[in-house]
Amino acid sequence: MTIESGNDRDVAFDSLIGPLVEPGLRLAFSMLGNRAEAEDATQDAITQAWRNLSQLRDRSRARPWFLSIVANRCRNLRRTNWFSTVRIADVFRAAPIADTQNERIDLEQGLARLPLGDRQVLFMRFYLDLPVDEVAASLGISPAAAKGRIYRACKRLRPSLLEEDLT
Amino acid sequence: MTMRDDLRTALQSQQSSLGDVADARQRLMHGAMLNRDQPANRSWQWAAAVAAVLIAAIVITTFALVKAGGHTTPVPAATPSPHPQVSPTPLSSQLVVPPGTPVILYHDPANFDQVDGVTWDGRTSGRVGVGATSGGNAAPDGSHYQTLDKAAVSPFWADDSTHYCAVVRTKSRDVTGPGMLQIGSSGQQPRNVAKVGTFGAAGLNAGGPTVVACSPGADRAVVYQSGGQGIGVAEFWVIQLSNGRVLWHAGRGTWIAASHDGRYVALADDSFKSTVYGPNGQVAGRIDGTVFTFSWDASVAVVAPNYGGAPSILDWRDGQTVWTCPKSTYQYTQSLPEPGGTHIAIGAADPAYKNTTGFQPVDLFVVGPDGVVVFEKKDVTLFGQ
DSSP states (O other): OOOHHHHHHHHHHHHHHHHHHHHHHHHHHHHHOOOHHHHHHHHOOOOOOOGGGOOOOGGGHHHHHHHHHHHHHHHHHHHHHEEOOOOOOHHHHOOOOOOGGGGHHHHHHHHHSSOOOHHHHHHIIIIIIOOOOOOOEEEHHHHHHHHHHHHHHHHHTTTTOOOOGGG | OOOHHHHHHHHHHHHHHHOOOTTTHHHHHHHHHHTTTTTOHHHHHHHHHHHHHHHHHHHHHHHHHHHHHHOOOOOOOOOOOOOOBOOOOOOSSSSOTTTTTTTEEEEETTTEEEEEEETTTSSOOEEOOOOOTTEEOOTTTTEEEEEGGOOOSEEEEOOSSSSSEEOOOSOOOTEEEEEEEEEEETOOOEEEEEEEEEEEEEGOOEEEEEEEETTTTEEEEEEEEOGGGGGGGEEEEOTTTTTTTEEEEOOSSEEEOOTSSSSEEEEOOTTTTEEEOOOOOOOOEEEEEEEEEOOOSEEEEEESTTHHHHHHHETTTTEEEEEEOOOOOOOOEEEEOEEEEEEEOEEETTTOOOSSSSSSSEEEEEEOSSSSSEEEEEEEEEEEO
């Protein structure tokens, strides 16, 4: 892409990355499970994207490029950060869970226990509906390897899963 | 339903707890743009290192030249003097400290929504998180904080910075009823400890029981019942957390403070004198002024004539003054002890500081056990800790 200067660059950056902020925030939230940390990671990712904009040669690949920066920030945050925001109020508000919800709750809890990388691929594939090649680009791996990662992440959630269940 | 559908539903449910993100794009882009021109961590460190080497080389060369010329220039002795630190733009680098290192949290002076942290020696600071516009409260070591915008109750963090205590209503808000002291930790259901105090019907604004110390390690909590309209102290109880037993209780005063482990309790009276009670409720000392905070080992206390008076640090056993606020016009606002350490952080407000956020900016003094100010931060708003 052409790198504009000054104000033009601001406008170009906003039109390129602005629409990706919400998907980025949602990806960060799915990986970190905490809004404050997710916002932190996304904001850091935007700053990093600004600084490294020259590395993005193909504007059409902005989405996997930016999401990969967000995912990396989330991993760094988990590695280095022992600070966290807690929502103690949620504990006090906790209500008994109805039986009919149990299966969904199990899946949600299973998701929360998955490694960060697995959460990332499942979110990108099934929530953001990214095509496999974009998931692959975001992870820096081949589409075939990305397919394998998605399947293995699902298998961790439901060991009885067959590959055709995902198609 | 297929696995794909199940996953979508689960992910959607998970995302629903993220809440409203309508303003996220504008807010996060703006925040990121504020930081964009600041050097990245590593390049900044490299630049600082190169600068330090150059300065050292210049100093050594100059010193050698002076020596060679046979001159001896008297050099005034360096007096360690803590310099006030001001952050003109929001801190962009993440605070990275070894796990377990206590930090003091404060609102970033250039972005109130951002929480920054600084170590108790003042040497390391950085960004901790966001979401602080409405304030919040933080664990004593600063490792966790809770923002208040979503909080139904405001729990009191335990001294282990993991658990918390809270007194909750046992009956509807519309009627008067006893409080229940609970202890819990994030992600776990709280455990009932004991019924304590009384909540008035919400409409009457009659106050209720409040926790001032919570220590799973010492197996104690201190809870007081406020007087009418939530003012003053009608009665207080020292309660064993493991079995709910009241170890001792006393009452009536204007202000209560307790050591982190609940072993020492100070109660101020109408004449602004405080009585310090020991672990079994015996009177351990009496001092002039209102006690607001004990040091972690409870050997000294932050005292002011009243809330809003100029603070000092006293050895409450012998009345010796350890530190006095440098300006008598400053007003006591907040203080906290260093967890496991000997320092005390005191926030005192310069009356000239404007309160534009709903929270009082202060000068933060971190004072060592010898009364020496380790560092000072001017015009900063501490995050509830």
